[in-house]
Amino acid sequence: MGNDVAKGKRMTAAEALARVKDGATIMVGGFGLVGAPLHLIAELERRGVKDLTIISNNLGEPGVGLGRLLQLGRIRKAIGSFFTSNPDVIEAYSRGELEVELLPQGTLAEAIRAGGAGLGGFYTPAGVGTLLAEGKEVRELGGALYVLERPLRADVALIKAHKADELGNLVYYKTARNFNPLMATAARWVVAEVDEIVPVGMLDPEAIVTPHLYVDAIVLPGQASTPVPKEASQA
């Protein structure tokens, strides 16, 4: 992945995101704000990049996380599964300022996995016979109907993990894992925001979820980001 091995993968958020340009396609981990890399998103805001295509299950909450970038008009297109929990998305969409591509949640996850695994697509039963399969190839295989879905890849993935070692091996925490390990595999430049960095050897090899070869940069924010879900909202 071409980063300077001597320097290692530890970077500030500013260093890790220096290569993000206007018009970039960016995967952002999280299920709502749980497992979202909030410090990296704040750095995206600080950099002022715009016309972004964001691949993420949701677009945060109003004014928080990706919801903040949306309010600032930085997001041109969103690809995900559940945007109705943020009313700002509905407004931006109806004003014609935001393009939305909606996928069943399992299709979103599998498309990211497929993108990272070098596959050209996959056939899924989810969505067959619905509005979300319109315009897509539907095929009968073994007596059942499946819709062809394309893989997703991105220029950059911003993920949240619990611990990294200095090599970039990652472990996650509880339901903050969600889309993060998948996104780690499916972008050209992968930045992990973590709560702690430990020396190599301190993570149990059996427990490592994301092996280091997927990870380009590790960012330890000044303080750990622990999003608190505010109120019940659908996913």
Add this chain to the structure above:
Amino acid sequence: MSGAKPLEIIARRAALELQDGDVVNLGIGMPLLVADYVPDDIQVYLHTENGLLGMGPPPDSDHVDPQIVNAAKQPVTERLGASYFDSASSFAMIRGAHIDVAMLGALEVDERGMVANWTVPGRAVLGVGGAMDLLAGVGKLIILMTHRTRDGVPKLVRQCRFPLTGIRPADVVITELAVFRVDKDGLVLTELQPGVTLEQVRAATEARFRLAPELVAAGAAG
């Protein structure tokens, strides 16, 4: 009808569909209430699609871990034997028929058992979540809904007016008035909730349905 609230009647009855050892996904909203009524003598394992098998009840306010949530993003707990996994694994479990039972809400169910539960016509299509994956893949699909809307419009209809969630029919539909099973010919009324008459069900239902033999034998049709 008894004095119990419709949602409680539905959740209580739905819990009786569960069998010892079932892996169960409860949809957000009313289906989550079913967890409170699981019979004491069986063990079920709750799966939540955001990546947890072995979900426990909500914590008291002193023990909230904001990074353990259900699909509604509400704080929950983990039970002994719980495991966490990524979203692709979670939906592989769902589509791959490793989840024995899903209980979901619905806006409408038609007389073939087809389900509409994700959006309404004329509104921008901006959210679907895991509904389509669950519909496509789970072992047994149980729909929990009030028999009519707040405005009194039947939700068991001849044909769904709202966009379908998939082409897989429900296996069971439970309302506060009745229980229906779905076979290849459509809806079969198998049970009246306590105190409910067949006439009440007919009056509140637009879909055509047949009567289960046991109901006929019990004289419900009379």
